[in-house]
Amino acid sequence: MGGPVTVDLTVGTPWYGPPRAFRDAMRELVAPGDDLRRHDVYAPPRGADELRTAIAGLYLAEHELALDADRQILVTHGATGAMWTAVLAGSGAGQEILLPDPCYTLYEPIVTVLGRRPLRVPGDPAAGWLLDPADVARAITADTAMLLLNSPVNPTGSMYGPARLRALAEVTAAAGALLVHDEVLDCFARERPHVPAIALADQGVLVVNSLSKRLGVTGWRLGWLAGDARAVSAAARVHPLTTIAVDHAAQLAGAAALTDPGHPAMIRERAAAIAGVGREFLRALSRLPGWPDDLDLPAGGVYAFPDVTGLFPGVTGLFPGVTGLFPGVTGLGMGLPPGPVDVAVARALRERCGVGVLHGSLYGSGGEGHIRISLAAPPDQLREAIRRLEKPW
Numbered sequence: 001m002g003g004p005v006t007v008d009l010t011v012g013t014p015w016y017g018p019p020r021a022f023r024d025a026m027r028e029l030v031a032p033g034d035d036l037r038r039h040d041v042y043a044p045p046r047g048a049d050e051l052r053t054a055i056a057g058l059y060l061a062e063h064e065l066a067l068d069a070d071r072q073i074l075v076t077h078g079a080t081g082a083m084w085t086a087v088l089a090g091s092g093a094g095q096e097i098l099l100p101d102p103c104y105t106l107y108e109p110i111v112t113v114l115g116r117r118p119l120r121v122p123g124d125p126a127a128g129w130l131l132d133p134a135d136v137a138r139a140i141t142a143d144t145a146m147l148l149l150n151s152p153v154n155p156t157g158s159m160y161g162p163a164r165l166r167a168l169a170e171v172t173a174a175a176g177a178l179l180v181h182d183e184v185l186d187c188f189a190r191e192r193p194h195v196p197a198i199a200l201a202d203q204g205v206l207v208v209n210s211l212s213k214r215l216g217v218t219g220w221r222l223g224w225l226a227g228d229a230r231a232v233s234a235a236a237r238v239h240p241l242t243t244i245a246v247d248h249a250a251q252l253a254g255a256a257a258l259t260d261p262g263h264p265a266m267i268r269e270r271a272a273a274i275a276g277v278g279r280e281f282l283r284a285l286s287r288l289p290g291w292p293d294d295l296d297l298p299a300g301g302v303y304a305f306p307d308v309t310g311l312f313p314g315v316t317g318l319f320p321g322v323t324g325l326f327p328g329v330t331g332l333g334m335g336l337p338p339g340p341v342d343v344a345v346a347r348a349l350r351e352r353c354g355v356g357v358l359h360g361s362l363y364g365s366g367g368e369g370h371i372r373i374s375l376a377a378p379p380d381q382l383r384e385a386i387r388r389l390e391k392p393w
């Protein structure tokens with residue numbers, strides 16, 4: 001099957017969209033009679049008081065962590081804005097930023113565009129690709145400014161536990177470097193409770209987070225940087241130079257949604273819905289020829305990262321001159337260009353089944369042989385993907 005991708009399992013934008021509290025607040029904020037002028041002018045550069053206070057309330061409620069809303073929180077354009085600001089303020093030109101391999105696709109380009117040097121630290125596949133603090137300690141040099149990681153992890157679905165996270169914070173602190181923990185997938189913690197790194201150390205640690213996945217509002221660009229007061233203050237000096245401030249009305253709607261009494265229950269219900277559909281999808285995938293037969297929900301996050309080398313028995317890495325004879329997978333491998341298996345599988349899924357996924361090597365060489373599938377895609381799309389993959393392709 002050729003043509004465009006019609007089942008898109010590439011994007012992690014949750015299907016559920018903004019909760020009622022967000023939509024109602026936004027409607028009221030721009031309704032006739034509201035003082036629109038206060039949204040028409042620049043918001044405070046550190047973020048609207050309402051949103052910073054709501055974010056502080058979130059950490060108190062979810063992690064019993066008391067943050068000073070004035071000194072320890074900076075509102076940014078999504079987690080992406082927080083990452084840019086953290087790297088810009090937390091490192092100097094030419095300094096090294098340590099990144100896990102595999103890791104989220106934006107980290108390395110952001111570091112490179114800002115004139116810093118990305119240095120990948122391989123995660124151990126047997127340990128869910130989590131970083132070993134000893135490997136990080138060995139990778140650190142006098143030029144290392146920061147370790148940037150995420151948990152729950154995009155793309156692998158692994159989660160850092162508090163002991164490993166604390167050990168990483170100790171390693172970076174000993175080197176005078178920052179640990180930046182991107183926790184945008186914090187609502188999707190399943191194997192263990194999510195612990196933000198800022199709950200484990202007062203200094204030298206920041207979190208990057210946003211309402212994108214939590215509320216299903218990727219388009220409203222609401223994020224933040226929080227933690228070490230000195231690092232936040234440095235970030236707050238740089239942030240206005242990039243975008244001045246985040247849209248005021250969006251911030252107030254975000255604050256309304258976070259402080260809505262129904263927020264905790266809504267988060268639990270939505271995460272459970274994604275987990276339910278994701279589990280059903282992965283079990284169905286496990287039953288298909290060539291796929292791992294033990295696929296289940298990963299520890300956290302909204303992505304599955306299955307090993308797809310079984311779809312090409314006997315072919316591990318590059319496969320020049322592939323013959324195309326693979327049991328159970330009709331025609332797969334025929335005429336495929338040389339390249340990693342995961343690239344070929346993602347392409348075959350797109351071209352033959354109209355199912356879009358991302359190849360694992362996009363996330364670093366450690367992701368080779370895997371593909372990333374978004375479990376946050378609409379449930380009917382996940383079911384349709386199974387229907388297509390059940391047929392010979």
Ligand SMILES: Cc1ncc(COP(=O)(O)O)c(C=O)c1O
Pocket residue numbers: 012077078079080081104150154182184209210211212218222223
């Ligand atoms: C790990 C991770 N960090 C950051 C982002 C970007 O988040 P935002 O929309 O808040 O910029 C994403 C988006 O998928 C993500 O998966």
